Amino acid sequence: MRFAPGIRVRARVLDPDHHTRLPGYVRGQRGEIVEAEGVCPLPDDRARGIVPPRVETVYAVRFPAAALWGTGTHTVTVDLWESYLEEVG
Amino acid sequence: MSRVHDVGGQSGFGPVPLDDDGQRFHADWEARVYALNAVLRARGIYNVDEFRDAIERIPPTEYLEASYYERWLRAIETLLAEKGLG
Numbered sequence: 001m002r003f004a005p006g007i008r009v010r011a012r013v014l015d016p017d018h019h020t021r022l023p024g025y026v027r028g029q030r031g032e033i034v035e036a037e038g039v040c041p042l043p044d045d046r047a048r049g050i051v052p053p054r055v056e057t058v059y060a061v062r063f064p065a066a067a068l069w070g071t072g073t074h075t076v077t078v079d080l081w082e083s084y085l086e087e088v089g
Numbered sequence: 090m091s092r093v094h095d096v097g098g099q100s101g102f103g104p105v106p107l108d109d110d111g112q113r114f115h116a117d118w119e120a121r122v123y124a125l126n127a128v129l130r131a132r133g134i135y136n137v138d139e140f141r142d143a144i145e146r147i148p149p150t151e152y153l154e155a156s157y158y159e160r161w162l163r164a165i166e167t168l169l170a171e172k173g174l175g
Contacts (some may be wrong), residue, residue, distance in 0.1 A: 019142035024091035025098040047138035069098055 001057045007033045008088040009061060011080065012017045019047035025068050026061075030088055034060040034077060042081055056082040093149035099128045119158040126165060135168045 003009060011026040021043050021055050037058045045053030065072030096102065114120040129135060135143075145165035147155065155163065 019145060023097050024095045043138040043141070046136050047142040049139065056128055 001036045002082055003033045003036070003059060003087065005014050005033050005035050005083065009033060009085045011057075011061070012084055012086055014042060014084065018044060020044050020084075022080065023078065026063060026078055026080070029063050029067055031061040031063040031078075034062050036062070037079065040081070042083065044081075054083070057081075059085065061085065092145040093147075093152045094145045116156075122158045122162045122165070126161060129169075131164065134172065134174065139168060140164055 002077045008030060008052040009032070010030050011022065011028060013028045014020065014022055037060055039055050040058050041055050058079055058081055060077050062075045062077045064077050068076055114123070126140065130137065130140070144152075144160050146167065147160060147163055151163070152160065
């Protein structure tokens, strides 16, 4: 586990030509780690038949809705694999 | 660029339809597609991520016109053909 709860992270701007669980609406957005939810094989690898797939920590990451949609006072929490994230310096 | 399925944050699709009639399937063929996918995954022919990838590779115009289980069937057909089982 690389990121502790409360750490500020940014979802990477990845543009894979294969399956990914990184939704377009969070790419490049800043959020906060809520908690680590355990480890899980990386879907990007499993979708491509890579054996063995990378196994990474999956985090619940909270984003302000206004940053994602331009409106709203609520937050949006997304499950994201570790390689989808980078720490905000 | 995101694939056609990645519609989070896009407007213009209208309200999310909620099937509240208690019916899991609305035609026998839908249940058969569901079962077929379960068997193929259980036997290790493909995994859920390959299946999702195959759904996302449906050409956008076809994807948007297809129903939920039509997409499933199309993905199954794609994977079986690619794996030489079709």
